[in-house]
Amino acid sequence: xxxxxxxxxxxxxxxxAQFRGQTERFLAGALTDDEFKPLRLRNGxxxxxxAPMLRIAIPYGLLSSLQLRTLARIARxxxxxFGHFTTRQNLQFNWPKLxxxxxxxxxxxxxxxxxMQTSGNCxxxxxxxxxxxxxxxxxxxPRPYCEIIRQWSTLHPEFSYLPRKFKIAVTAAPQDRAASQxxxxxVHVVRNVAGQIGYEVLVGGGLGRTxxxxxxxxxxxxxxxxxxxxxxxxxxxxxxxxxxxxxxARIKILVKAEGIERFRALVEEEWLAMDRAALRLTPDHIRxxxxxxxxxxxxxxxxxxxxxxxxxxxxxxxxxxxxxHKVAGYRVVFISLKAQGVAPGDATAEQMxxxxxxxxxxxxxxxxVTHTQNLVLADVRECDLPELWQWLQAAHLAxxxxxxxxxxxxxxxxxxxxxxxxxxxxxxxxxxDRFADLDYQYDLGEIEIKxxxxxNACGHHHVGHIxxxxxxxxxxxxxxxTLGGSASARATLGDVIGPSVPKAAVADTIARILDVYxxxxxxEERFIDTVWRVGIEPFKERVxxxxxxxxxxxx
Amino acid sequence: MxxxxxxxxxxxxxxxxLGELAGSTGSITHLIxxxxxxxxxxxEWRGRAPHIGVSVTADTPLSSLQPHLERLELIxxxxxxxxxxxxxxxxxxxRERGRYRGAMRAAGxxxxxxxxxxxxxxxxxxxxxxxxxxxxxxxxxRSFTVAYQPLRTDPPSIALKRRQL
Numbered sequence: 001x002x003x004x005x006x007x008x009x010x011x012x013x014x015x016x017a018q019f020r021g022q023t024e025r026f027l028a029g030a031l032t033d034d035e036f037k038p039l040r041l042r043n044g045x046x047x048x049x050x051a052p053m054l055r056i057a058i059p060y061g062l063l064s065s066l067q068l069r070t071l072a073r074i075a076r077x078x079x080x081x082f083g084h085f086t087t088r089q090n091l092q093f094n095w096p097k098l099x100x101x102x103x104x105x106x107x108x109x110x111x112x113x114x115x116m117q118t119s120g121n122c123x124x125x126x127x128x129x130x131x132x133x134x135x136x137x138x139x140x141x142p143r144p145y146c147e148i149i150r151q152w153s154t155l156h157p158e159f160s161y162l163p164r165k166f167k168i169a170v171t172a173a174p175q176d177r178a179a180s181q182x183x184x185x186x187v188h189v190v191r192n193v194a195g196q197i198g199y200e201v202l203v204g205g206g207l208g209r210t211x212x213x214x215x216x217x218x219x220x221x222x223x224x225x226x227x228x229x230x231x232x233x234x235x236x237x238x239x240x241x242x243x244x245x246x247x248x249a250r251i252k253i254l255v256k257a258e259g260i261e262r263f264r265a266l267v268e269e270e271w272l273a274m275d276r277a278a279l280r281l282t283p284d285h286i287r288x289x290x291x292x293x294x295x296x297x298x299x300x301x302x303x304x305x306x307x308x309x310x311x312x313x314x315x316x317x318x319x320x321x322x323x324x325h326k327v328a329g330y331r332v333v334f335i336s337l338k339a340q341g342v343a344p345g346d347a348t349a350e351q352m353x354x355x356x357x358x359x360x361x362x363x364x365x366x367x368x369v370t371h372t373q374n375l376v377l378a379d380v381r382e383c384d385l386p387e388l389w390q391w392l393q394a395a396h397l398a399x400x401x402x403x404x405x406x407x408x409x410x411x412x413x414x415x416x417x418x419x420x421x422x423x424x425x426x427x428x429x430x431x432x433d434r435f436a437d438l439d440y441q442y443d444l445g446e447i448e449i450k451x452x453x454x455x456n457a458c459g460h461h462h463v464g465h466i467x468x469x470x471x472x473x474x475x476x477x478x479x480x481x482t483l484g485g486s487a488s489a490r491a492t493l494g495d496v497i498g499p500s501v502p503k504a505a506v507a508d509t510i511a512r513i514l515d516v517y518x519x520x521x522x523x524e525e526r527f528i529d530t531v532w533r534v535g536i537e538p539f540k541e542r543v544x545x546x547x548x549x550x551x552x553x554x555x
Numbered sequence: 556m557x558x559x560x561x562x563x564x565x566x567x568x569x570x571x572x573l574g575e576l577a578g579s580t581g582s583i584t585h586l587i588x589x590x591x592x593x594x595x596x597x598x599e600w601r602g603r604a605p606h607i608g609v610s611v612t613a614d615t616p617l618s619s620l621q622p623h624l625e626r627l628e629l630i631x632x633x634x635x636x637x638x639x640x641x642x643x644x645x646x647x648x649x650r651e652r653g654r655y656r657g658a659m660r661a662a663g664x665x666x667x668x669x670x671x672x673x674x675x676x677x678x679x680x681x682x683x684x685x686x687x688x689x690x691x692x693x694x695x696x697r698s699f700t701v702a703y704q705p706l707r708t709d710p711p712s713i714a715l716k717r718r719q720l
Contacts, residue, residue, distance in 0.1 A: 007703075007717075007718055010700060010701045010716075011701045011702075014699045014700065015699075018699075022668065030686075035637055038637060038638050154703055155699070155702065155703070157643065157671070157672035157673075158644055158647055158672075158676055160640070160643075160672055161638050161639060161643065163640070235644050235648075238641060239616075239644050243639075274651060275651045278706065278707050278720075279720065281720055285719075
């Protein structure tokens with residue numbers, strides 16, 4: 001993984017000193033709330049429902065065991081002993097004290113971490129494929145490009161006061177495992193017919209109040225021009241994006257208003273006129289970044305395949321929580337943070353330390369955070385899997401449910417977030433409890449449930465096979481259901497099936513939807529494929545053509 | 556007299572805004588005129604003071620300044636709020652696309668936290684908020700000694716160690 005040199009290390013330390021000064025000025029009354037806000041946000045600090053919330057950057061989701069242990073220590077010392085992994089592959093602490101934050105950031109800086117630009121109207125933490133470097137289908141490892149973008153975007157003098165936040169995702173495989181098509185910019189590393197590496201660049205995607213799938217602005221950008229082209233896009237957005245209405249300030253609104261053709265013309269004009277040479281990536285620089293992501297020292301091992309005759313629980317875990325690795329004899333292991341009764345994405349300090357130990361023992365001391373709020377040990381020898389499984393079980397981290405219904409994406413919702421209209425975590429518990437029979441979940445196959453407690457869509461509900469959006473109706477929590485969304489290579493926004501349902505009826509409503517699926521599915525047909533084939537009508541009919549009791553509750 | 560922060564230090568501002576002329580006595584040597592008024596009659600303004608600068612708001616497009624760049628000694632960009640970001644892009648466009656070599660000042664809601672970003676985008680002087688201390692703002696120009704972006708607009712006198720691509 002990338003290791004800080006003297007420039008990186010100096011920068012994070014100077015940033016901590018700067019923030020310490022800003023916090024002192026605020027506490028001394030020299031800065032107003034409004035003046036301090038953009039400063040603290042750029043260091044990941046929100047003022048939330050109960051306490052400040054601190055969001056720590058995990059660039060493209062990659063962590064070392066040392067970094068994870070540090071996060072565990074911070075959770076214990078400054079928070080309530082747990083943390084929450086987010087859909088941007090970051091970690092949030094929900095209970096730090098404002099006066100402690102400079103010290104927390106100083107501890108992070110010593111393990112090459114920071115909280116810069118995890119919030120605020122600037123370029124946010126760049127996200128990527130959690131299988132980068134090990135996925136059998138990838139063209140190249142996207143992480144060197146992610147690190148190049150991370151550095152370029154960090155404290156960028158021109159783009160620190162954008163109209164709104166700006167999210168970039170990078171992938172390098174035909175399967176989109178980073179939801180790149182619903183980002184402000186999606187960068188797809190591709191190879192052209194001549195065999196050269198370059199990028200397909202998408203712009204104007206996003207979720208939130210106005211969900212839009214990104215459009216191609218450049219089908220093939222030469223490898224050396226990545227940063228200048230991003231700079232041209234950002235400059236056009238910074239100058240022309242709306243600043244009068246927070247709900248219309250994202251780049252997707254600008255792209256929609258101008259149209260992709262005109263927006264492209266504006267970007268290309270800026271790009272041709274700007275100083276591109278200063279930002280041109282040299283082969284040496286790219287090779288230098290690639291040198292940090294060389295494959296680890298894999299052993300030559302025989303491929304083992306699926307376990308036979310072993311314990312049924314182990315077989316289920318192997319089937320659902322491990323994936324193919326590009327090197328024979330190795331597998332990718334998912335650590336489920338979606339156990340029954342636990343807030344999706346939460347991990348305790350003890351679990352973090354346990355995972356850090358397992359990463360050291362079984363996966364070259366590294367791990368990844370997925371945007372679906374799980375962890376990944378990417379390089380596990382197949383022969384170590386039974387032992388690893390037992391260690392994970394001991395820490396309640398082996399729930400065999402990756403890719404199933406209970407592997408829900410879920411924002412913190414009303415329980416923590418001051419933006420939320422409705423709770424998410426209790427609804428996740430309700431769904432888990434209703435479908436607690438794992439065999440039933442297995443029979444249903446791959447289903448993505450994604451839930452947000454408000455329109456901001458941190459839980460990606462628009463691109464859930466089943467999306468759940470919490471809404472406030474005269475002080476009561478109600479939930480709007482969408483079907484047919486996907487963030488896969490075929491990115492699609494879900495359709496709302498009808499009026500929202502009360503909180504107590506969410507799991508029942510999903511049960512009706514699943515009943516229809518079981519009745520209508522063709523052999524081996526996934527839920528999402530059935531929805532795409534038959535449309536939402538049959539589901540809608542079953543959900544709303546109901547008993548008097550249900551109707552009364554809806555009224 | 557207003558204190559002005561520059562890359563070189565803190566000093567009294569020798570420039571006067573047109574709006575400040577009423578009540579001032581003596582001859583004005585450095586006068587700042589809103590761009591629209593200056594465009595109306597550039598010749599007349601040159602008769603009023605030997606040195607003329609123009610002021611614009613941060614949302615001014617490059618195209619309205621570009622035809623005049625060779626004749627301007629000072630461009631003042633006014634930032635109405637702490638989160639106004641357009642002036643940063645305008646500054647880089649003026650320096651890089653417009654090849655403007657004159658002085659460039661950021662005015663308005665400018666605090667120490669903005670200083671280095673503004674300087675790196677091409678501003679060389681800063682009229683900080685009345686709520687900010689000029690000395691604190693000047694010191695903030697050196698709050699970082701390193702940077703990732705290889706910008707041609709970086710002020711040479713602030714020795715930033717930069718990532719080379």
